[in-house]
Amino acid sequence: METRLGLEHYNRGSYGLSQRYLKDAVEKSPKDLTAWIGLAASYDRLRCFDLADQAYAQAIQLGGETVQILNDQGYSYMLRGNLSAARRKFEKAYSLDPGNPVIANNLKLLNGSRRFIERPPNNQP
Template identity: 55%
Template sequence: MARNAKRLVAAAILATAISGCQTANIDTAMTASFQADRSDEQLALAEKHFAQGSYGLAEKSYRKAVEATPKDGTAWLGLAASYDQLGRFDLSDRAYAQLIKLEGRRASILNNQGYSYLLRGDLVKARRVLSEAKSLAPSSTIIEGNWQLAAAG
C-alpha cells in the first residue's frame, strides 16, 4: 500500500513537471507573438514620427521596437537615423555597429552611416563609407548624391 502511494505521488510530480514544460512552451510562443506585434506597432509609430520630423519621439518608438525584437534590422536602422537627427552620434555609431553585425555591410546601411559622417562634418570617413556603398550599389542615385556631397566638401 505504501509502495502504491509513493508511485502515485511520483506520478503526480512527474505529470506536474511535464505539464509545466508544455505551458512554458505555450507562454514562450505567446510572448514572442506579443513582442512581434508590439514591435510592428512601435515601428509604424516611429516611422510616422520620423516623417513628421519628431525625432525624439521616433527615437523612443524605434528603441522600444529594438527592445521588443532585437534582431530587427529595420528598427536598428531607424534608431540609428533618429540618433543622427538628434545629434547623438555616439549612440548612432553603436546602432550602426549592431545593425552591421546583424545584416552585414549592405549598401543601404553604409549609405546611412556615410550620411551620418556627413552630418558631423567628418568628410574623410563619409567618403570612405560612401565609396564602399557605391561599389555595392553603383546605380543608386541616393548613394551617388551623398557621395557627391562628401566629395564636394
C-alpha cells in the same frame, strides 16, 4: 507596430518621437534590423552620434554591411564633419550599388560640402 510608428515620425521630422518608438521596438524585438537602422538614423538627427554608432553596430551584426547601412553611416559622418570617413562609407556603398541615385546624390552633396569647408590658404580666392 513601434517600428512603423517610429519610421512615420522619422519621415515627419519628429526625431525625438522616432527615437522613442524605435528604441522601444529594438528592446521588444532585438533582431528587428529595420528598427536598428531607423534608431541609428534618429540618433544621428538628434546629434547623439555615440548612440548612433552603437545602433549601427547592432544593425551590422544582424544584417552585415548593407548598402543602406553604409550610406546611412556615410551621412552620419558627414553630419559630424568627418568628410573622409563619410567618403569611405559612400564609396563602399556605391561600389555595391553603382546605380543607386541616393548614394550618388550623397557623394555629390559631400563634394559640395568639401568645397565649402576647405578654404584656400590665407583666405585667397
